[in-house]
Amino acid sequence: MRDELGSGRVQKAPESFLSREGIKTVFAEAKKGRRDFIRNAFAAAAAGVAVPAALAQGNPVPTEGGDPNILKLPEHSTGLGQGVAADGGYGKPSKYEANVQRRQSPGLTQTTQASVSFAPLQSLFGIVTPSGLHFERHHQGWWDIDPSKHRLMINGMVKANKVFTLDEIMRLPSVSRFHFIECGANTAVDWGNVAVPTVQYTHGMVSCSEFTGVPLITLLELAGADLKKGKFVLAEGADGSSMTRTIPMSLILSGEVFVAYGQNGEMLRPEQGYPLRLIVPGVQGVSWVKYLRRIEVGDMPYAAKDEAVHYIDLQPDGQHRQYSSIQECKSVVTTPSGGQVLLDKGFYNITGLAWSGRGKVKRVDVSTDGGRNWRTARLEGPTLSKALTRFNLDWVWDGKPAIIQSRAMDETGFVQPNYKQLRSVRGTRSIYHNNAIQSWLVQESGEVKNVQVS
Amino acid sequence: MFRFPKAILATALIAASGFAMAQSAAKYPGVGRDATPKEVAAWDIDVRPDFKGLPPGSGSATAGQDIWEGKCAQCHGFFGESGEVFSPLVGGVTKEDIKTGHVANLRATNFPGRTTFMKVPTLSTIWDYINRAMPWNAPKSLKTDEVYAVTAFLLSLNGIVPDNFVLSDKNIADVQKLMPNRNGMTTAHAMWPGNEFNGVKKPDTQNVACMKDCAPEPKVASFLPDFARNAHGNLAEQNRMVGAQHGADTTRPERKAGDADVPVKPTAPKADGAGSEMKAVNALLQKYTCSACHGVDKKIVGPAFQDVAKKYSGQVDYLIKKMQSGGVGIWGPIPMPPQKITDAEAKTVASWIAAGANK
Numbered sequence: 147m148r149d150e151l152g153s154g155r156v157q158k159a160p161e162s163f164l165s166r167e168g169i170k171t172v173f174a175e176a177k178k179g180r181r182d183f184i185r186n187a188f189a190a191a192a193a194g195v196a197v198p199a200a201l202a203q204g205n206p207v208p209t210e211g212g213d214p215n216i217l218k219l220p221e222h223s224t225g226l227g228q229g230v231a232a233d234g235g236y237g238k239p240s241k242y243e244a245n246v247q248r249r250q251s252p253g254l255t256q257t258t259q260a261s262v263s264f265a266p267l268q269s270l271f272g273i274v275t276p277s278g279l280h281f282e283r284h285h286q287g288w289w290d291i292d293p294s295k296h297r298l299m300i301n302g303m304v305k306a307n308k309v310f311t312l313d314e315i316m317r318l319p320s321v322s323r324f325h326f327i328e329c330g331a332n333t334a335v336d337w338g339n340v341a342v343p344t345v346q347y348t349h350g351m352v353s354c355s356e357f358t359g360v361p362l363i364t365l366l367e368l369a370g371a372d373l374k375k376g377k378f379v380l381a382e383g384a385d386g387s388s389m390t391r392t393i394p395m396s397l398i399l400s401g402e403v404f405v406a407y408g409q410n411g412e413m414l415r416p417e418q419g420y421p422l423r424l425i426v427p428g429v430q431g432v433s434w435v436k437y438l439r440r441i442e443v444g445d446m447p448y449a450a451k452d453e454a455v456h457y458i459d460l461q462p463d464g465q466h467r468q469y470s471s472i473q474e475c476k477s478v479v480t481t482p483s484g485g486q487v488l489l490d491k492g493f494y495n496i497t498g499l500a501w502s503g504r505g506k507v508k509r510v511d512v513s514t515d516g517g518r519n520w521r522t523a524r525l526e527g528p529t530l531s532k533a534l535t536r537f538n539l540d541w542v543w544d545g546k547p548a549i550i551q552s553r554a555m556d557e558t559g560f561v562q563p564n565y566k567q568l569r570s571v572r573g574t575r576s577i578y579h580n581n582a583i584q585s586w587l588v589q590e591s592g593e594v595k596n597v598q599v600s
Numbered sequence: 601m602f603r604f605p606k607a608i609l610a611t612a613l614i615a616a617s618g619f620a621m622a623q624s625a626a627k628y629p630g631v632g633r634d635a636t637p638k639e640v641a642a643w644d645i646d647v648r649p650d651f652k653g654l655p656p657g658s659g660s661a662t663a664g665q666d667i668w669e670g671k672c673a674q675c676h677g678f679f680g681e682s683g684e685v686f687s688p689l690v691g692g693v694t695k696e697d698i699k700t701g702h703v704a705n706l707r708a709t710n711f712p713g714r715t716t717f718m719k720v721p722t723l724s725t726i727w728d729y730i731n732r733a734m735p736w737n738a739p740k741s742l743k744t745d746e747v748y749a750v751t752a753f754l755l756s757l758n759g760i761v762p763d764n765f766v767l768s769d770k771n772i773a774d775v776q777k778l779m780p781n782r783n784g785m786t787t788a789h790a791m792w793p794g795n796e797f798n799g800v801k802k803p804d805t806q807n808v809a810c811m812k813d814c815a816p817e818p819k820v821a822s823f824l825p826d827f828a829r830n831a832h833g834n835l836a837e838q839n840r841m842v843g844a845q846h847g848a849d850t851t852r853p854e855r856k857a858g859d860a861d862v863p864v865k866p867t868a869p870k871a872d873g874a875g876s877e878m879k880a881v882n883a884l885l886q887k888y889t890c891s892a893c894h895g896v897d898k899k900i901v902g903p904a905f906q907d908v909a910k911k912y913s914g915q916v917d918y919l920i921k922k923m924q925s926g927g928v929g930i931w932g933p934i935p936m937p938p939q940k941i942t943d944a945e946a947k948t949v950a951s952w953i954a955a956g957a958n959k
Contacts, residue, residue, distance in 0.1 A: 245841065246840055299643055300635075301644055306634045307634060307639075308632045309632065341824075395794070397794055428793060440643050440644070449721070450728070451728070459789075465786045466786070470789055472792070474803060485847055486835075486845035487845055517818055520811045520812075553807070563806075564807065567807055575709070590857045594845070597821075598820070599821060
């Protein structure tokens with residue numbers, strides 16, 4: 147029942163899942179007949195320290211006949227508050243919110259430039275991810291680029307190669323749309339078994355923003371692109387990795403793909419590609435090229451590094467799925483979720499997020515008995531295409547163990563799979579595109595754990 | 601890369617019916633200008649699987665080895681085995697794979713690693729990526745012939761070409777036909793958002809939205825072992841201090857039913873260290889990617905900073921010079937490249953190391 151060997155281990159970067167034995171074997175292969183050269187393997191995960199449990203708390207009426215927080219007026223009710231713009235002109239969250247941070251998963255990567263920080267989904271409301279809490283994924287470090295010096299070039303199968311400044315792009319008619327962005331490797335660490343404790347680390351590589359920018363088709367038309375023969379478009383970034391990805395022309399023709407400079411009412415954050423990033427709704431985050439500098443129209447796919455070495459999905463027969471891009475319908479309960487504690491029995495609002503790379507979320511069902519029985523949750527409006535959708539369900543916890551799951555369905559009728567179904571077609575070595583139903587075990591103690599059920 | 605010879609371009613313009621109408625240009629006058637050929641040449645560096653965009657040139661595996669040892673080995677290892685910082689590039693492929701174009705080890709569930717050459721089907725990918733993104737801390741600094749040479753060296757390490765092979769724009773397409781996993785890709789899936797690959801329309805999983813008595817009683821098959829309870833830090837400090845649920849205090853053993861909640865104070869991550877001096881050092885270690893090769897208290901590719909501190913305690917000037925000039929041989933055969941770090945910045949880092957490299 148307990149998977150001592152497989153679970154809880156510290157995992158490497160999403161594209162680099164290699165066990166200690168793996169490194170050894172590969173290493174031996176590589177240096178066969180070469181000079182001797184051995185290194186230590188990954189550091190092991192740290193263990194916890196035992197400390198006794200603490201005293202009771204709650205909201206009882208104190209003996210003095212009232213709550214001192216009510217009876218004794220606090221300073222903020224009896225004194226003068228702070229003035230406007232006291233924080234230097236850009237407001238920050240309350241100091242009491244300091245726990246709500248994007249975080250790295252310890253041991254996942256060795257460098258912070260090719261790494262990930264995860265959004266704290268367990269602490270967020272609604273569907274918009276605050277820009278400062280938006281997950282990060284960089285391939286070669288992030289930059290804060292002077293927007294007055296940034297250029298976008300369009301070339302390839304076009305009548306005229308074009309160059310645009312930000313001033314020019316921002317003159318064009320703009321669209322503002324809410325979309326989710328999810329890394330293809332989100333939830334990758336749990337493909338084989340439970341590896342991380344909380345929803346931040348299992349699902350925190352998804353975020354949702356209102357992006358503002360110009361449809362790519364407008365810019366392609368300005369360059370006179372061959373929209374018939376030019377079936378593929380290459381998007382390229384201006385950073386060190388100059389990330390490239392192939393985008394299907396059919397998606398661009400639909401008008402959905404756009405070059406964005408705005409995010410949640412302000413400019414993009416530098417970590418999100420300031421001043422320009424490609425928005426490819428429904429498609430995995432790696433295609434949303436940051437620091438976008440060039441668009442090339444071509445007649446064949448480009449087999450870029452992140453299309454031929456990484457972001458390919460290994461199947462049980464040894465073949466890799468290439469150009470697997472859509473983030474299929476998925477959902478997760480964000481509270482209660484792993485690492486949290488229910489303080490008492492009684493009423494709770496089960497809440498979570500659902501999304502689909504194929505359109506709108508149509509329905510979300512929630513189970514509290516590990517998938518035997520389901521109830522349909524309330525979708526909080528607006529339900530937008532290829533955006534996060536918030537769901538809620540009333541629940542009275544009776545203090546007994548419960549396994550909470552959510553199962554989303556999108557407007558195409560596709561139903562989010564469970565682990566058994568997903569593994570039966572894709573095995574466990576696929577790394578990318580894990581959209582399985584997530585299970586959280588609420589224990590009698592109230593403590594919630596990340597589990598997988600059979 | 602996409603270059604139209606001018607004559608062909610002119611013909612194409614007249615012949616092609618698919619070109620977007622010039623309506624937009626008329627609609628949005630004054631927006632955008634034509635790129636000059638020089639500008640296009642400066643940025644249009646991509647190389648496709650049909651090698652369109654590949655600049656002429658050549659390089660030998662032997663020359664590639666020299667470049668490798670100077671500029672690549674510190675991250676990727678002498679023989680591309682990497683392992684601890686970056687994924688291994690080399691290994692896991694056989695002569696038989698080169699014949700079949702399928703890497704047999706990918707079918708073996710007991711073969712633990714997946715090296716770059718076990719996966720990549722197209723040699724263009726390797727050339728393009730080295731050219732655009734390597735070396736990691738100085739991308740686009742290799743000359744064209746050096747990219748050919750390094751690519752040739754990697755091919756030779758994988759046994760795809762002989763050790764003295766010279767790779768060039770003339771033979772690269774033929775070498776691509778030897779890639780061990782060239783037949784290892786499929787687009788027969790429903791996860792490409794267009795019909796360009798004539799992929800599969802139907803998704804590969806078909807769950808149904810059953811509502812009642814759907815499954816037998818679930819058994820927990822996998823969860824985190826107790827020793828990993830606090831491996832991600834105290835989860836109590838990763839949840840808001842108020843709310844329907846609080847975070848579990850993972851510095852303590854799992855709570856029992858009836859145990860009361862422990863009040864939590866808001867705590868920002870401590871990754872930046874306590875003092876502002878430590879913050880400055882950490883920022884520089886990241887900026888110059890020092891931490892890719894040096895751990896504070898553990899050896900990665902290079903020695904741990906604390907080991908360096910023991911050997912060169914108090915020797916700030918020596919450490920500054922070492923950072924700026926690089927070196928090899930003192931801690932092992934893997935060279936440290938010279939760092940383009942300013943004197944002031946180097947002094948900050950060197951002072952920290954010379955004082956013991958404390959966290």
